[in-house]
Amino acid sequence: xxxxxxxxxxxxxxxxxxxxxxxxxxxxxxxxxxxxxxxxxxxxxxxxxxxxxxxxxxxxxxxxxxxxxxxxxxxxxxxxxxxxxxxxxxxxxxxxxxxxxxxxxxxxxxxxxxxxxxxxxxxxxxxxxxxxxxxxxxxxxxxxxxxxxxxxxxxxxxxxxxxxxxxxxxxxxxxxxxxxxxxxxxxxxxxxxxxxxxxxxxxxxxxxxxxxxxxxxxxxxxxxxxxxxxxxxxxxxxxxxxxxxxxxxxxxxxxxxxxxxxxxxxxxxxxxxxxxxxxxxxxxxxxxxxxxxxxxxxxxxxxxxxxxxxxxxxxxx
Numbered sequence: 447x448x449x450x451x452x453x454x455x456x457x458x459x460x461x462x463x464x465x466x467x468x469x470x471x472x473x474x475x476x477x478x479x480x481x482x483x484x485x486x487x488x489x490x491x492x493x494x495x496x497x498x499x500x501x502x503x504x505x506x507x508x509x510x511x512x513x514x515x516x517x518x519x520x521x522x523x524x525x526x527x528x529x530x531x532x533x534x535x536x537x538x539x540x541x542x543x544x545x546x547x548x549x550x551x552x553x554x555x556x557x558x559x560x561x562x563x564x565x566x567x568x569x570x571x572x573x574x575x576x577x578x579x580x581x582x583x584x585x586x587x588x589x590x591x592x593x594x595x596x597x598x599x600x601x602x603x604x605x606x607x608x609x610x611x612x613x614x615x616x617x618x619x620x621x622x623x624x625x626x627x628x629x630x631x632x633x634x635x636x637x638x639x640x641x642x643x644x645x646x647x648x649x650x651x652x653x654x655x656x657x658x659x660x661x662x663x664x665x666x667x668x669x670x671x672x673x674x675x676x677x678x679x680x681x682x683x684x685x686x687x688x689x690x691x692x693x694x695x696x697x698x699x700x701x702x703x704x705x706x707x708x709x710x711x712x713x714x715x716x717x718x719x720x721x722x723x724x725x726x727x728x729x730x731x732x733x734x735x736x737x738x739x740x741x742x743x744x745x746x747x748x749x750x751x752x753x754x755x756x757x758x759x760x761x762x763x
Contacts, residue, residue: 546580552593557685561709562589565732566607567598569686594626596686600732614660614667617642622730623652624682630662635672637679637688638730643667690728690736697722697744697762708733710750714757719744722762 458464552558552570560568563581570576574593582588582605591611599607601620609616611627614634621639626632634643634652641652643660650658650667655675660667672678683689687707692700697719701712710733722744728736737748737755746759 545583548578548580550576550578559686559709562587562600564602564605564607565600567688567707569596569688571595571685591625591627593628594624596622596624596683596688598622598688598730612660613645613662613665614658615644617644622688632660634658635678635682637682688729690731692728693725694723695725696720697724700724700740704728704733704736708736710753710755712755712757714760719760719762722760 458468550558550560550568550570552572552574554573556572558570560570560576560578562568562578564587566587568576568589571594574591574595576589576591576595578589585605587602587605587607589607589609591609597609597618599618599620599622603619607618607620609625611625612630612632614627614632616623616625616634618639618641621641622637623639623641624633624635624637634641635657636652636654638654643650643652643658645660645665645667647665648667650669652658652669655672656669657672658667658669680689687703690703690707698716701714704710705712724740724743726739726743728739731739733750733755737750737757740757741748741760744760744762746757746761748758749756
């Protein structure tokens, strides 16, 4: 820095017109001066410089209260943010864990599919109502049916599935069956697996192709075996996506049926799999089991993200 520029800078300092960088530059220079060098500055300028430095030093060491207030304010803001985050997280966790009653309806002559929180499928029929929780908590999965429905219950031996319908309670671990409860009479027809039906006074265990009827007149459960079960099963499952029996079906058709049944979108290599044929019985299988059979048959892998399924590496060659 030349002398004229420094003199100009020193004058600005004395007049209080320096910017922060200029103030710092002059003060570093003044602090580096020895007493003898400082004495070479004219007395009038010395006094102005001393006053300026005194004010600068005072400003550095005195504004403690505002700083404390500022720090306190910052701490208060930070504490408020932490509190809000904690409250928000607590509400989110509570909202996730709380159980909200859900009700599904099927209108007159309508069949409505309901996918329960555990993946179980229910086809409500003709003016029926299903009451179920937004999530299953505790040791059982419990719902209440008014009317008629076909159930395809996700298998989980640790958490029995219980349906209350009129005076009769049906308990299963994972199976498929049709329940009808109207005018105080209840009926259960078992498609697959074992089902236990009970009242306050009686319990009956049913196997596939068996039917149980509770009559209010006798207040008893009567069970019978259905000899020609195939047409009966077809009648009860009509209008649903329950039947997933494939015989030399194109893979495109199979995947379209899976999408419709489980309300998912499946992405795959269409060109590579367009000539693939598939034969298997996938009725009463969960989405995961169904996809597992496909990948075992055609190789590859699957990934499920929400309602999207991605199939990779499948081949029919």
